[in-house]
Amino acid sequence: MTAQRTFLYDDHIKLGARMVEFAGWELPVMYTSIIDEHMAVRQSAGIFDVSHMGEIVVKGRGAKAALQRLIPTDMGRLEKGKSMYTCFLNEQGGIIDDLFIFMLSDNEYYLVVNAGTTEKDVEWLTLNCKTNVAIQDVSEVTSKIDIQGPQSYNILKKIIKDDRLEGLQRFYFFTGTYKGEPVLVSQTGYTGEFGYELFCINNIISRLWNDILDAGKEYGLKPAGLGARDTLRLESCYSLYGHELSETISPIEGGIGFVVNATSDYIAKDIIEDQKKNGAPREILCLEMMDKAIPRSDYPVVYNKQDIGAITSGGFSPLLKKGIAMALVKRGLVTIHDEVSVGIRGKQSPAKVVARPFYKYNGKRL
Amino acid sequence: MSNIPENLKYTKTHEWIDVQDTYAGVCGITDHAQEMLTDIVFVELPEVGIEVKAGEQVAVVESVKAVSDVYAPVSGRITEVNKLLEDKPELLNSDPYGEGWIYKIDIKDKYELDELMDAAAYAEHVAQGE
Numbered sequence: 347m348t349a350q351r352t353f354l355y356d357d358h359i360k361l362g363a364r365m366v367e368f369a370g371w372e373l374p375v376m377y378t379s380i381i382d383e384h385m386a387v388r389q390s391a392g393i394f395d396v397s398h399m400g401e402i403v404v405k406g407r408g409a410k411a412a413l414q415r416l417i418p419t420d421m422g423r424l425e426k427g428k429s430m431y432t433c434f435l436n437e438q439g440g441i442i443d444d445l446f447i448f449m450l451s452d453n454e455y456y457l458v459v460n461a462g463t464t465e466k467d468v469e470w471l472t473l474n475c476k477t478n479v480a481i482q483d484v485s486e487v488t489s490k491i492d493i494q495g496p497q498s499y500n501i502l503k504k505i506i507k508d509d510r511l512e513g514l515q516r517f518y519f520f521t522g523t524y525k526g527e528p529v530l531v532s533q534t535g536y537t538g539e540f541g542y543e544l545f546c547i548n549n550i551i552s553r554l555w556n557d558i559l560d561a562g563k564e565y566g567l568k569p570a571g572l573g574a575r576d577t578l579r580l581e582s583c584y585s586l587y588g589h590e591l592s593e594t595i596s597p598i599e600g601g602i603g604f605v606v607n608a609t610s611d612y613i614a615k616d617i618i619e620d621q622k623k624n625g626a627p628r629e630i631l632c633l634e635m636m637d638k639a640i641p642r643s644d645y646p647v648v649y650n651k652q653d654i655g656a657i658t659s660g661g662f663s664p665l666l667k668k669g670i671a672m673a674l675v676k677r678g679l680v681t682i683h684d685e686v687s688v689g690i691r692g693k694q695s696p697a698k699v700v701a702r703p704f705y706k707y708n709g710k711r712l
Numbered sequence: 713m714s715n716i717p718e719n720l721k722y723t724k725t726h727e728w729i730d731v732q733d734t735y736a737g738v739c740g741i742t743d744h745a746q747e748m749l750t751d752i753v754f755v756e757l758p759e760v761g762i763e764v765k766a767g768e769q770v771a772v773v774e775s776v777k778a779v780s781d782v783y784a785p786v787s788g789r790i791t792e793v794n795k796l797l798e799d800k801p802e803l804l805n806s807d808p809y810g811e812g813w814i815y816k817i818d819i820k821d822k823y824e825l826d827e828l829m830d831a832a833a834y835a836e837h838v839a840q841g842e
Contacts, residue, residue, distance in 0.1 A: 380776040381751045573777050638798060640754050640774050662753040662776050669754075691756070691772065 352397035353489050353548045354555055361569055369462035371398040373572055380573035384664040387537050387578055388708075391495030392570035393558055400464030400485040401545065404471060405454040408478030413447065413455060416474055418597060418606040418618050424449040429517050429532060432605045433597055434470055439617035440593040441600060443467050444585065446534065448519055456530070458490075458543075460587045474613075489551035493558060494541030494578075496712040497565040502542055504561040505554070506531055516709065525550050536575065538582030538703075540711045580659050583632060583672060583703030589643065589658045590630055590672055598622055599674065601630035601702070628655065629677040632702045633686065635669035639695040646689040647673045647697075649680050657688065663704060670704050671697070714744040714838065717809055721785065721825060722834035728809065729785045734822050736791070740813045741773060741782060741804060744838050749775040752804045757793040758815055764788065766824050771814050773804065782814065786824040792816040 349372040358365065363374035374395065376383060386392045404413060414421045419432035426449055434442035443463040448456040459467045464485055471481045493502055503511055506529065508522040519532035530545040546554065559569065576586075583601065585591050591600040598606065598621040606622055608615075635641060641660035646653055655675030663670045671688070680686055680699050687694040720728040726745035729737040746752065756772035764770050764784040771782040793815045797803060803812040819825070829837060 375777065376750065379751050577776060638754060640779075642779065662751075662774070664776070 350398070352395055353551045354395045354397065354491075357552055357555055358395065358569075363569070363571060366572065368572055369398060369460070371461060373398060374569070376571040376573045377569050380571070380577060381664045383568050383570035383574035384577050386566060386568035387495045387539055387570060387574060388665060389495070390566035391493060391497040391501055391541070391562055392537075392568050392574065393555065393562065394492040394494070394570050394575055395490075395555070396492055396543075396575075397489040397548075397551065398461040399490050400459040400461055400467065400483070401488045401490075402457040402459060402464070402468060402471065403454065403482045403484055404457060404475065404479060405482075406479040407453055408475065409453055409455055412475040412477075412479045414608065414610055415612050416470070417447075418608050418612055418615070420608045420610075423607075426451055427518055427520060429519060429534060431602075433591070433602065434467065435597070435612065435614045435618065436593055437614055438594075439596040439614040439621070441587070441591045441595060441597060442470055442593060444587055444591055444602065448530070448532065463587060487547055488545055489548045490543065490545050491551065491555055491558070492535055492537075492541060492543045493562075493567075494535045494537040495539045495567075496708070496710045497562070497567065498539075498541040499711050501558060501562040501565055501567055502531075505557050524554055529554070536584055537578040538584075538705050538707050539578075540709050576659075577661055577664055580661055580670065580672070581663055581665055581703070581705035582707065585630070585672075586659060590674065595628070595674065596621055596626055598626040599628045599630070601672065625677055627677060628674050630658070630702075631655075631673045631675055631680065631686075632700050632704060633657075633660075633671045633673055633688065633697040634666070634700045634704075635671075635688070636685070636696040636698055638668075639688070639690055640669040641671035641688045641690065641695075641697065647675055647686055648689060648694060649675075649684070649686045654679050654686070665705060714742065714747055715809070716743065716831045716835050716838070718831045720809070721828035721830065722837075723783065723785045723828060724837060725783045727783060727785050729817075729825075729828065730809075731819070731825060735819050737786065737788075737817050737819055738813050739785060739815055739817060740808055742834070743808050745780075746805050746808045746812075749773065749778065749780060750805070751776040752801045755797040755801045755804065755814065757795075757797065758790045760790055760793055762790050764790065764817075766827070773801075784817070785828055786817065787820040788817040789820070790815050791818050
């Protein structure tokens with residue numbers, strides 16, 4: 347199967363991007379340097395093509411109730427124009443996918459899901475939403491770009507001329523227009539910085555991308571690839587599906603226990619509530635390497651000569667300038683300040699258990 | 713187009729060796745290799761004194777994104793390593809044929825050098841996208 351291309355493929359090539367395959371899509375991993383792109387987002391702004399992500403509209407009189415049964419998060423926390431992060435659970439309390447739900451109206455919700463799991467999510471929704479609910483996968487007609495970093499507002503206000511932009515709070519969105527077409531503008535992101543996620547139809551995305559790039563020149567905006575997206579979210583300890591989250595990892599284990607707050611019934615509620623109260627079998631640790639060494643996914647984590655788990659995401663932190671990682675380990679064996687070791691190419695490399703996250707949500711808007 | 717000095721010998725796996733006399737060489741990774749890796753943040757150096765065979769893994773270079781093995785172009789004994797790289801791995805990006813050298817080797821069998829590519833052959837190899 348050949349990889350799908352986003353509607354920005356030609357723009358990426360023109361910018362000299364190095365393309366890689368990710369979740370069946372051909373996407374830029376970097377343009378010039380992951381470190382430079384990472385620091386641009388932390389200090390000024392970066393723009394990402396994330397059109398591979400899936401978008402699913404769930405609507406109808408039964409939509410809210412049907413969604414509530416699938417997630418451990420209280421749907422009552424939503425209001426029109428607000429979004430929230432949550433996950434779909436299977437019967438064992440494992441995660442089918444993590445997602446954002448945007449409330450368009452009382453009876454209409456816009457779901458943003460992972461690219462590699464979109465099909466599975468649609469099947470799960472179809473199976474579980476039977477009465478008065480319509481499900482529409484709009485991924486194919488939707489493009490998405492994220493603009494992230496403290497200068498995001500100054501850049502975007504030149505392109506999306508809308509009074510609602512200035513006062514837009516975190517996790518809120520509105521539907522503005524660009525070239526006469528609707529653009530969903532959301533104050534959310536996956537980098538630990540202030541910024542926006544923009545959703546629109548495919549045929550205006552290239553103009554929007556290039557307009558933003560031009561508008562951002564004076565602010566040091568850089569196009570950023572999946573490489574920087576990964577190091578940014580790792581510093582912020584945002585869990586990634588397929589790494590910290592999977593069908594055999596619960597939200598409590600996977601570091602997203604904060605999504606568990608629904609009082610009404612939902613799939614696997616008993617298991618999740620029990621884990622919340624009594625602890626889950628495993629937990630995510632944050633590790634900082636003490637030597638010059640870089641922890642990578644699947645490297646074993648050892649404590650007292652005992653294998654306690656493995657790295658789920660790891661790499662070099664451009665901000666801290668050292669190796670950092672999240673690891674899924676047996677719960678309760680180690681705590682902050684303890685020393686563990688990571689097996690790297692057959693050698694044990696010392697690492698300190700540190701507080702989560704490595705980088706707190708900044709939220710600074712210049 | 714990446715820089716490929718005339719006076720060096722090259723491997724298919726993008727290492728170079730500067731043969732200083734028949735029995736000693738300085739080794740590193742090519743400009744093309746560092747371009748492909750970008751953002752080199754860690755180098756695992758070999759131990760001085762170990763014997764390696766041609767084609768054997770001798771060092772590890774890590775970029776932000778990936779781990780890459782570095783292979784020995786020829787058989788021999790490691791006589792010196794570039795300790796500077798422990799604190800400044802980025803020298804591999806900025807000066808891959810100079811300050812970014814990785815190790816020195818006493819060449820065991822000089823005829824192995826004949827198996828390596830000259831600059832023209834390596835340029836062709838890179839152009840073919842390998």
